[in-house]
Amino acid sequence: MATILDYISLFGHGIAAALFGALAIWQFQRTVDRNGKHLWLIIAIALTSFWALSIAVEGYLSPISRFAETLRNFGWLAFMFILLRSGEVRVEPKMAKTVYAALICVLAGQMLVDSLIPTFVGNPRLEAVTLYTSLVMRMIFAAGALVLVHNLYSITAQETRWGIRLPMASLAAIWTFDLNLFTITYLTEQPAAELHAMRGPMMAVIAPILALASIRNTEWNLKLSRSVAFRSLSLVVIGGYLLMMVVIGTALQIIGGDYARLAQISFLFGASIGALLLLPSGRFRAWLKVKLSKNFFQHRYDYRSEWIRFTDTIGRPGADSAPFHERVIKAILDITDSPAGILLVPDDSGQLVLESQWNWSSVEVPASACTARMTAFFEDTSHIVEFDTLRAAQNKNCDAAAIPDWMSQDERIWVAVPLVHFDRLAGLMLLGRPRVNRKLDWEDLDMLRVVGRQVASYLAEYHSQESLSEVQRFDEFNRRMAFIMHDIKNLVSQFSLLARNAKRHADNPEFQVDMIDTLQDSADKMNGLLERLSQHSMANLEEPKSVKIGELIDSTIEKKRFLHNLESNKVEDLTVCADPARVDQILGHLIQNAIDASAEDEPITINAHRRDLSVAIEVCDKGTGMSKEFIRSQLFKPFVSSKQGGFGIGAYEARELARAMNGRLEVESAEGVGSRFTLILPLAKHLPEEISADERAA
Numbered sequence: 001m002a003t004i005l006d007y008i009s010l011f012g013h014g015i016a017a018a019l020f021g022a023l024a025i026w027q028f029q030r031t032v033d034r035n036g037k038h039l040w041l042i043i044a045i046a047l048t049s050f051w052a053l054s055i056a057v058e059g060y061l062s063p064i065s066r067f068a069e070t071l072r073n074f075g076w077l078a079f080m081f082i083l084l085r086s087g088e089v090r091v092e093p094k095m096a097k098t099v100y101a102a103l104i105c106v107l108a109g110q111m112l113v114d115s116l117i118p119t120f121v122g123n124p125r126l127e128a129v130t131l132y133t134s135l136v137m138r139m140i141f142a143a144g145a146l147v148l149v150h151n152l153y154s155i156t157a158q159e160t161r162w163g164i165r166l167p168m169a170s171l172a173a174i175w176t177f178d179l180n181l182f183t184i185t186y187l188t189e190q191p192a193a194e195l196h197a198m199r200g201p202m203m204a205v206i207a208p209i210l211a212l213a214s215i216r217n218t219e220w221n222l223k224l225s226r227s228v229a230f231r232s233l234s235l236v237v238i239g240g241y242l243l244m245m246v247v248i249g250t251a252l253q254i255i256g257g258d259y260a261r262l263a264q265i266s267f268l269f270g271a272s273i274g275a276l277l278l279l280p281s282g283r284f285r286a287w288l289k290v291k292l293s294k295n296f297f298q299h300r301y302d303y304r305s306e307w308i309r310f311t312d313t314i315g316r317p318g319a320d321s322a323p324f325h326e327r328v329i330k331a332i333l334d335i336t337d338s339p340a341g342i343l344l345v346p347d348d349s350g351q352l353v354l355e356s357q358w359n360w361s362s363v364e365v366p367a368s369a370c371t372a373r374m375t376a377f378f379e380d381t382s383h384i385v386e387f388d389t390l391r392a393a394q395n396k397n398c399d400a401a402a403i404p405d406w407m408s409q410d411e412r413i414w415v416a417v418p419l420v421h422f423d424r425l426a427g428l429m430l431l432g433r434p435r436v437n438r439k440l441d442w443e444d445l446d447m448l449r450v451v452g453r454q455v456a457s458y459l460a461e462y463h464s465q466e467s468l469s470e471v472q473r474f475d476e477f478n479r480r481m482a483f484i485m486h487d488i489k490n491l492v493s494q495f496s497l498l499a500r501n502a503k504r505h506a507d508n509p510e511f512q513v514d515m516i517d518t519l520q521d522s523a524d525k526m527n528g529l530l531e532r533l534s535q536h537s538m539a540n541l542e543e544p545k546s547v548k549i550g551e552l553i554d555s556t557i558e559k560k561r562f563l564h565n566l567e568s569n570k571v572e573d574l575t576v577c578a579d580p581a582r583v584d585q586i587l588g589h590l591i592q593n594a595i596d597a598s599a600e601d602e603p604i605t606i607n608a609h610r611r612d613l614s615v616a617i618e619v620c621d622k623g624t625g626m627s628k629e630f631i632r633s634q635l636f637k638p639f640v641s642s643k644q645g646g647f648g649i650g651a652y653e654a655r656e657l658a659r660a661m662n663g664r665l666e667v668e669s670a671e672g673v674g675s676r677f678t679l680i681l682p683l684a685k686h687l688p689e690e691i692s693a694d695e696r697a698a
Contacts, residue, residue: 005193005194005197006197008197008198008200008201009055009056009059009060009196009197009199009200010056010200011200012197012198012199012200012201012202012203012204013052013053013055013056013199013200013203014052014053014056014200015200015201015204016048016049016052016200016201016203016204016207017049017050017052017053017056018049019049019204019207019208020045020046020048020049020052020203020207021046021049021053023045023049023207023210023211023214024042024045024046024049026211027041027042027045027214028042035086036082036086037079037082037083037086040075040078040079040082041079041214043075043078043079044072044075044076044078044079045075045210046075047068047071047072047074047075048072048075048076048203050068050071050072051065051068051069051071051072052200052203054067054068055068055199055200056200060191060196060199061191063114063115063117063118066114066117066134067111067114070107070110070111070114073107073141073145074104074107076145076171076174077100077103077104077107077145077148080100080148080149080152080171081100083152083164084152099144099147099148100148102144103141103144103145103148106137106140106141106144107141109137110134110137110138110141113130113133113134113137114134116130117130117131117134135182135185135186136186138178138182139179139182139183139186142175142176142178142179142182143179145171145175146172146175146176146179149168149171149172149175150172152164152168153165153168164213165213166209166210166212166213167210167213169209170206170209170210170213173202173206174202174203174206177195177199177202180195181195181196181199301335301443301447306335306447309331309334310331310334310335310451310454313327313330313331313334314327314328314331314455314458323356324462325343325345325355325356326356326357326358328343328356328429328455328458328459329341329342329343329356329357329358329429330358331451331455332417332429332431332448332451332452332455333358333431333432335447335448335451336415336431336434336444336448337434337435337436338414338415338431338432338433338434339359339432339433339434339435340357340358340359340360340412340431340432341357341358341359341360341429341430341431341432342354342356342357342358342360342363342365342429342430343355343356343357343427343428343429343430344365344369344370344427344428344429344430345426345427345428345459346375346425346426346427350375351368351369351370352369352370352374352375352425352427352428353365353367353369354369355427359432360432363410363412364406365406366404366406369404369406370404370428371402371404373399373401373402374402374403374404375425376402377399377402378418378420378425378428379418379420379423379424379425381397382418382420382449382452383397383398383418384415384416384417384418384440384445384448384449384452385398385403385415385416386414386415386439386440387407387408387413387414387415387416388414388437388439389439390403390408391408403416407430411433412432412433413430413431413432413433414431414432414433414434414437415430415431415440415448416428416429416430416431417429417430417431417448417451417452418452419452419453419455419456419459420452420453420456421453421456421457421459421460422460424460426456426459426460426463427455427456427459429452429455479638482638482649485649487525488526490588490589490592490650491522491525491526493592493595493596494518494522494560494563495522497563497564497595498515498518498519498563501563502515514559514561517559518559518563521559543579544577544578544579544661545577545578545579545580546575546576546577546684547575547576547577547578547580547583547684548573548574548575549571549572549574549575549576549608549615549617550571550572550573550574550608552580552583552584552587553568553571553587553606553608553617554568554571556584556587556588556591556606557606560591563595564591564595564598564600564604565601565602565603565604566591566603566604566605566606567603567604567605567606568605568606568607569605569607570607570608570609571606571607571608572608572609572610574608574609574610574615574683575683575684576615576681576682576683576684577661577681577682577683577684577685578661578663578681578682579661582657582660582661583661583679583681585653585654585657586654586657586658586665586679587606587617587619587679589650589651589653589654590619590650590654590677590679591604591606591619592650593650593651593677594619594620594621594623594675594677596623597621597623597624597625597674597675598621598622598623598674599623602621602622602623603622604619604620604621605618605619605620605621606618606619606620607620610683611680613682613683614663614680614681614682614683615680615681615682615683616678616679616680617678617679617681618676618677618678618679619676619677619678619679620674620675620676620677621674621675622673622674623674623675624671624672625669625670625671625672625673625674625675626667626669626671626675627669627671631667631669635651635667636651636652636655637652638652651665651667654677654679658679658680658681661681661682662681662682663679663680663681663682664680665677665678665679665680666678666680
């Protein structure tokens with residue numbers, strides 16, 4: 001006759017089979033581009049549905065149910081292994097792969113032993129041995145699987161851990177229940193019918209959780225932590241848990257009398273609930289870490305791991321990383337397990353002000369966060385302030401009067417770490433109280449003192465880079481201003497020549513017209529200077545276009561004919577590909593330099609001719625000339641000039657403008673003879689008018 005437990009098992013496993021079957025079909029239909037992770041997830045879910053269905057139909061002791069359970073475990077184990085192999089990591093944990101291989105062997109042995117159980121039905125002794133071996137193998141697998149679940153979750157990077165939290169919790173629940181079930185069966189030497197019946201409802205609850213996990217994480221992308229290692233602590237904890245259950249379960253069986261079974265199940269239920277409540281708790285994990293560090297390790301910190309994590313946090317590259325000052329706070333918080341922190345840095349006047357914060361938006365920092373006395377105290381002593389001892393008047397090495405009231409009165413502030421760099425206070429870090437309150441010992445103080453100095457050097461380097469960048473921006477602005485001043489000097493020289501010639505030619509109508517054109521041209525150039533200055537660019541080049549060199553040279557000579565005697569002996573009708581405004585600017589520099597180097601009655605010659613696939617524009621004078629050494633080492637060096645009051649910009653700017661148009665500037669000069677500056681610009685292509693008569697004849 002069926003009992004209530006039979007109905008619970010039947011309906012529980014039946015519902016679980018239906019839910020997991022529907023989940024497998026849904027996963028198969030919604031996943032278009034299936035990879036190994038999606039495929040094995042679907043297989044594992046389908047095998048779980050098959051296992052639940054076999055128990056609902058045949059019962060939990062049937063051979064088909066045992067076989068289906070092995071397949072279910074194999075499916076989930078394969079899914080975890082594929083998830084591990086697909087993770088973004090440089091080195092895979094070798095020990096974890098060994099455990100995977102060992103569990104595969106356990107499953108294979110379990111399947112072999114289960115197949116022998118029907119064979120030994122007529123032999124009680126052999127049947128008992130095979131049942132015992134099968135039970136032990138199931139216990140071993142459940143314990144090993146829990147170790148792998150813990151390690152896969154532990155070595156996953158923080159940014160992708162959210163995606164596997166629910167599936168790992170579901171698998172942990174499945175195998176934790178199995179471990180307790182098989183342990184109770186081992187201790188009582190008979191199947192725990194109550195727990196077998198409850199497996200179905202438990203699995204029915206887990207199916208929606210896995211569905212929710214699939215909705216949240218469709219790609220199942222996993223990024224493993226840089227410090228990938230096999231976490232053997234989980235194996236110790238699970239082993240200790242099994243030992244505790246064996247000891248306590250056996251004791252309850254001995255002293256429990258008629259209620260031994262009830263006491264064992266009650267203990268199992270309480271232990272499971274306690275594990276589910278305590279293990280996810282951050283406060284419990286922090287407490288456990290403190291106790292383990294104090295009682296089982298010679299040093300509180302794993303200095304190698306802490307240093308790698310510290311440098312990785314601060315130096316983490318990428319556009320998605322937190323700002324620099326937030327990373328500085330996070331690097332120290334990770335060491336002390338503090339949940340929040342703030343960073344104070346000196347402003348331009350030397351007063352500490354709030355620079356950044358981490359998980360501490362509610363803190364109220366005054367505009368003037370410290371006094372000169374506090375700054376001097378930290379610079380002189382580098383003392384790390386523990387505020388609990390300060391409030392209890394037990395910190396004899398701290399100048400209590402130097403600490404502002406807003407710090408000492410805020411109970412959330414745990415420690416102040418001064419960041420001192422070469423006896424200068426580069427900042428002050430305030431750490432929030434950790435989940436498990438404790439006093440600092442010598443190792444904490446040494447660690448915080450070392451990382452404080454290192455952070456101070458990072459801050460000093462950061463601010464040095466900021467200052468250098470600011471200086472470079474000012475230097476760039478000054479360089480632009482030098483170019484602008486040089487162009488203004490050239491315009492002033494034109495005005496001076498114009499004013500001097502006006503005394504002789506004021507009544508000449510042609511001179512008057514030319515003077516107006518020169519003034520208009522100078523005004524246009526000054527407007528161009530203002531535009532260049534506002535755009536923060538020395539050479540805001542337009543798109544190159546075809547420019548008639550003959551027309552440009554004639555225009556230049558016409559504008560400057562009353563300033564100096566300019567001649568043109570040979571100008572071929574050629575077209576270049578260039579920016580006309582910049583070509584005019586280059587010629588302006590070269591002509592002005594020639595005027596400055598020449599006597600008033602000495603003419604300046606401008607010619608243009610073809611040279612291979614380029615056009616050569618020559619500006620020749622018979623002035624003072626230059627030495628070869630000056631041309632080689634100083635002519636094109638900015639801010640170096642041989643002229644009285646010169647800026648040393650003209651030749652440099654002319655060369656840079658020519659280069660920007662895929663051209664170049666050549667110089668020939670001899671002292672006392674004169675100079676020839678040749679501007680080489682690319683010849684415009686595919687223009688028939690550029691082909692000379694000689695080339696046509698050829």
